[in-house]
Amino acid sequence: MELQFKGRGIEIEQKVKEIRRHFHMYPELSHEEEQTAKEVQRHLKEAGIEFHTGFAGTGVLGVVKGEKPGRTVALRADMDALPIEEENETDYSSKRKGVMHACGHDAHTAMLLGTGLLLQKYKKDLAGTVLLVFQPAEEDAPIGGAKAMMEDGVFDQYKPDAIFAQHVWPDLPVGQIGVLPGPMMGNSDRVTIEIHGAGGHASMPHQTTDAIIVTNQVINALQTIISRNVDPLESAVITIGRIEGGSRYNVIADKVTIEGTVRTYKNEVKKRVKENLFKLVNGIAESMGATANIEYLDGYLATVNSQEWANEVKDVAQALIGNDATPHVNPSLGGEDFGRFLIHYPGAYYWLGTAIPSRDVQKPLHDPQFEIDESALSLGVEVMSQLAVNALEKLNEQHGGDQYVVSRKNKSSKRGANSSIDQMAEGIASNC
Numbered sequence: 300m301e302l303q304f305k306g307r308g309i310e311i312e313q314k315v316k317e318i319r320r321h322f323h324m325y326p327e328l329s330h331e332e333e334q335t336a337k338e339v340q341r342h343l344k345e346a347g348i349e350f351h352t353g354f355a356g357t358g359v360l361g362v363v364k365g366e367k368p369g370r371t372v373a374l375r376a377d378m379d380a381l382p383i384e385e386e387n388e389t390d391y392s393s394k395r396k397g398v399m400h401a402c403g404h405d406a407h408t409a410m411l412l413g414t415g416l417l418l419q420k421y422k423k424d425l426a427g428t429v430l431l432v433f434q435p436a437e438e439d440a441p442i443g444g445a446k447a448m449m450e451d452g453v454f455d456q457y458k459p460d461a462i463f464a465q466h467v468w469p470d471l472p473v474g475q476i477g478v479l480p481g482p483m484m485g486n487s488d489r490v491t492i493e494i495h496g497a498g499g500h501a502s503m504p505h506q507t508t509d510a511i512i513v514t515n516q517v518i519n520a521l522q523t524i525i526s527r528n529v530d531p532l533e534s535a536v537i538t539i540g541r542i543e544g545g546s547r548y549n550v551i552a553d554k555v556t557i558e559g560t561v562r563t564y565k566n567e568v569k570k571r572v573k574e575n576l577f578k579l580v581n582g583i584a585e586s587m588g589a590t591a592n593i594e595y596l597d598g599y600l601a602t603v604n605s606q607e608w609a610n611e612v613k614d615v616a617q618a619l620i621g622n623d624a625t626p627h628v629n630p631s632l633g634g635e636d637f638g639r640f641l642i643h644y645p646g647a648y649y650w651l652g653t654a655i656p657s658r659d660v661q662k663p664l665h666d667p668q669f670e671i672d673e674s675a676l677s678l679g680v681e682v683m684s685q686l687a688v689n690a691l692e693k694l695n696e697q698h699g700g701d702q703y704v705v706s707r708k709n710k711s712s713k714r715g716a717n718s719s720i721d722q723m724a725e726g727i728a729s730n731c
């Protein structure tokens with residue numbers, strides 16, 4: 300009989316909570332997930348789960364092998380934290396100054412470990428292989444860890460037929476899962492603009508080019524790209540999140556730096572916003588006697604779920620939780636590195652409701668007071684475990700149950716010649 304995980308999250312609940320709290324206390328920034336990765340390996344080893352390392356630095360691949368033959372499904376969690384000073388006061392608040400798990404990746408990693416432990420426990424009835432992908436550097440857009448993991452051969456030995464990931468979501472209550480076919484998360488680009496003027500004495504503006512005044516015009520004008528250049532029925536956001544310039548109250552600044560992000564779904568909208576941004580910034584700077592330096596980094600592409608696997612997530616959530624478990628949701632313009640996996644392997648990304656009932660207003664992801672309702676953890680484990688089992692069953696039916704194992708390729712040969720991933724990404728994103 301097919302494995303059923305309804306109610307089985309409880310078997311692992313306490314452990315997952317402890318693991319999550321440990322990660323929460325000791326957060327590590329992108330590319331620095333050394334201790335987190337070691338802890339992941341320790342738990343895998345303890346459970347007797349095969350694992351491999353050396354993917355994108357700290358990335359880890361766990362391999363749960365079912366005792367029955369079958370296809371391969373991958374589950375992914377991100378491991379990194381953010382440079383944010385935690386403001387919550389709990390027993391397990393961050394012990395590292397200025398670093399915090401403010402995006403719930405501590406919970407993702409703990410739930411994936413819990414899922415692995417649970418699947419390993421029932422491997423006798425598991426038909427196929429489940430890959431546990433622990434990814435570094437999700438927050439380091441546009442570099443990320445997904446692409447580097449694939450270039451380092453994370454799927455060379457075991458190639459997934461489908462891949463899934465979940466993200467804690469403060470806008471949904473515990474017991475609800477947000478999922479959509481098509482784009483779930485948007486294109487996420489990063490831009491740095493330097494405005495160079497000419498400094499001088501505050502009382503003699505005519506002898507200067509005030510970089511602060513020029514920047515002021517630039518920031519205001521940037522929002523007109525959204526309101527005047529983008530079709531009002533399409534989605535786009537420009538946010539300037541950082542500004543730096545000037546030295547003293549009576550000195551006219553010669554240089555100002557601003558940093559921000561551009562979010563869109565469709566590539567044609569992104570292209571238009573990007574082009575207009577360059578035109579506008581350069582035009583304003585020139586007209587005011589300044590110069591502009593623009594560094595535009597094309598970041599994460601939209602995270603696009605396949606219809607088939609998004610529906611599978613929905614079916615699993617409804618079977619486990621109930622018919623109301625998957626409310627209608629709108630996609631988010633947040634960026635997500637998981638989209639890069641979805642370019643190569645079909646699958647789905649979904650949100651796990653973690654709203655805190657005692658809070659009238661939920662703190663968003665990346666907020667210094669962000670927190671999750673931990674009662675969602677065991678549910679997240681159940682959904683992931685069931686999803687892996689159901690996906691395997693579906694794949695085994697489609698493919699007759701033969702195990703698909705490809706031989707390990709030469710790792711080093713793929714590094715550097717990686718533009719194909721971006722080219723493919725470009726192609727997919729322009730279709731959505």
Ligand code: NI
Binds near residue numbers: 402
């Ligand atoms: Ni995140």
